Amino acid sequence: ELLSLGGSGVVEKVQLETNKTLEQTSTTGQSKTTKPHLEFPPIVYGEAKSKSNPHGKTILFYNHYDVQPEDPSELWKDDPFSGRVEGNRIYGRGASDDKGELVTRIKAVEYFLQATNGDLPCNVKFIVEGEEEIGSPHLRDYLLQYKDKLKCDVVIWESGYIDSKSRSVVSLGQKGILCVELNVNGPSHDIHSSHAVLVDNPAITLSKIICSMVSQRTGKILIEDWYREVKGFSRRELMAIAQEEFDEEDFKREIGIKNFANNKTGIDAKRARVGYPTCNVSGLISGYGGPGFKTIIPSTATAKIDFRLVPEMDPNIQFQRLQNHIAKKIELEKEGEPASGNKVEAKFLNGEPGYRTPLDNPFVTPVVQAAKETFNSSTISVSGAGTGPMYYFYEILEKASSICVGGSSISDKAHSPNENFKIDNLVKATKCIAKIIEKVGKL
Template sequence: MNMNHTLRYVDDHTKGLVSDLQVLIRQPSVSAKNEGLEKCAKLVCNIMKKSGIKSELLRLKKGVPPLVFGEVKSKQNPNKTLLFYNHYDVQPVEPFELWDDKPFSGKIKGNKIFGRGSSDDKGELITRIKAVESYLRTNGDVPCNVKFVVEGEEEIGSEHVELYLKKYRKKFACDAVIWEFGYVDSKNRPIISLGMKGLLYVELSKKESTRDLHSSLAVIIKNPAWRLLEAVKSLRNADGKILIKDWYKEVQSLTKKELQLIESEPFDEIGMKKEYGVKNFVANKKGKAAKQALVAEPTCNIAGFVSGYTEQGAKTVLPGSAFVKIDFRLVPNMDPKKQLARLRSHLKSKGFGDLKMTVYHGEAASKTNISDPFVSQVQESANEIYGKSILSVSSAGTGPMYAFAQVLKSPCVSIGCTHVYARIHSPNEFARLDLIKKTTKCMCRILEKFAKD
């Protein structure tokens, strides 16, 4: 196979890549609102077909968004299979008024393309489709079999991906998985991440009176916001330590190798603080401690708290109800079901059994072994294209990696084109065109190296 032709094809066909990405961005596909998912899945299917990838929509049951499956069989090396996992759904665009352009514009300004999904995850997806297209157009073949699994519920917790994996286990069979995204740091080094944290997401609510009341009644009528605040306060201390009994029981300490890796990972502490406008971190963590926390510490975070009057000016009101949304990031070996049971019994034992709890989702953390040969294949590829790369024990974020690792029994490695400050999940999300191009080339290299070894 002629690799140079393939890489040159990527350079010569940036226009097509960008216009296909625009098509995807301009199709809203907000899973939280069940908006445009079917349409977007069909678009992905069509773009794959246009690129020479056999594709189809797979279904589980009514009401569940379809999963796009793509496949190219290799003539020269049909015994190895690389699977790309991605998602076509995006986060909601709110707050709408903070966008400089329309959220689904796909507008290009200089080296950036803007719009919800431009990085997360449509930008990532397009690099992989185009890497395969580049091979097919220049060599008429791919270095090994390639499969695509593109789901539509990643941004709301991938509720059905495990069921899809189990149902289509044979169809999805592979030897390694490239994960849906990867960050590129502020010095243009791709971060190759070997794990994901898990997540438990709950909502606690309290209803006291039938409606919001005059706040003079606060002397006799209980305020549900106070009640929730007290409950939430019992979960965590000011340094971020979770106070629920046995919360850390199964957490394993990091291995020597992992600690070394974390130590060697660069961390732009000053740049990060500046970008986010913060003076110091939780518990005044610095340097190594902050890095370790990102990789290996469980969290308890208030994602939202709503009660009473929150608009402009003063309104003396006693809210009738209140709710709080809380996300807990989990680390490897923590079982979301067990943690949920611990949370329930904590609340009960502290006298908060009256609060209503809604569980939104739970998924376990996952970690790929540093010594797996696939890790070095990805790293070598990244070094060749980017000149450098960073290996990371785990991302601080969450994804259904555990399900993939368990069902497909394959190592999963994250690498991608998302700049650390690409404002994913926020207004004015963008993707950098130079990184998209480089990452497409990097995917070409990964296919080649993985096939050869």
């Protein structure tokens, strides 16, 4: 039902569902939603105290109700917000990222409230935001404002997943991110391309800047000092990485490629996923894009770029390094490719630091156990390759560490057309969350 809500309708629905479940905790529980902020999608909060174990541990569930844009919508087999069920899958934008995971958590709490007469093995809190996909720009302020209310012992995160052999992967970290837009401005209007002999082309300038930033062969970022704060893995982390499952062939088949970048394989591929920074171009926009051709020098060229960061890399400092790189690239001769007459500007779109929960955190074992009991098998990932605001919880909520566990899998096409969630995994993930609540209640 949640899937069929595109746009803002989803906010009210999330509030309703969260409240409905938590209100059943009656007087011992509390149900609250923050006053809706008009200027951004509201952050939804809910909590329920354990009657039998009120001084026990507290879990904070983190989820988000916002989704990626549904475009290219013509590649969807159905309406992107249909919630259509076909076989073992339910389709819709946000099915796996992150509406499906949110539902498993609500249902797990509901299970206890119904089964144990409105009680819960431990205290639970919910925070459901609406800006995860655009880098959670208001979450940090929210955490600062409500840090006492949000106090908890562990944060159970989205973005754990099921690997290609149906094993649960419990992930302990997230990469950071820096999103920028590069704008190159050339002539004041699109001009006839016969002038190309005299006029620097913004699209070529943009290509040169991109080439100067990253080696395609190695994936290495060529911006000065980019890796300055990056630390190597600990011995324990290296061991955990070696034990991670990663079915390379299955992954390649799923996304339709033959070889990984730089022919990475085995332990190299695993290490890269966990701990290598990236430079990714997510969009190029310049000049004419219609059928056939139009002989112009485009007036502008734009690239959307996201850099994944690892712990200790500060997005603001990295952005400054990028700006220095661009300034040098334009002003100085370097490798025989200097000085375009075009104006290049880098625009900061979003930045989040990365974070990793230590392997010896006391909540890791109960979560891994719960996952193992539900999905038969479970492994630990030192860090996922994706990004989220995990660091802010650590920074603000008295060093609360986060653990990612969930039921979505790579074949669910998160962020892509025809996103879906396997229905049997929805059921298992709900059971897994219930077991976590149970085990944390015994700590």
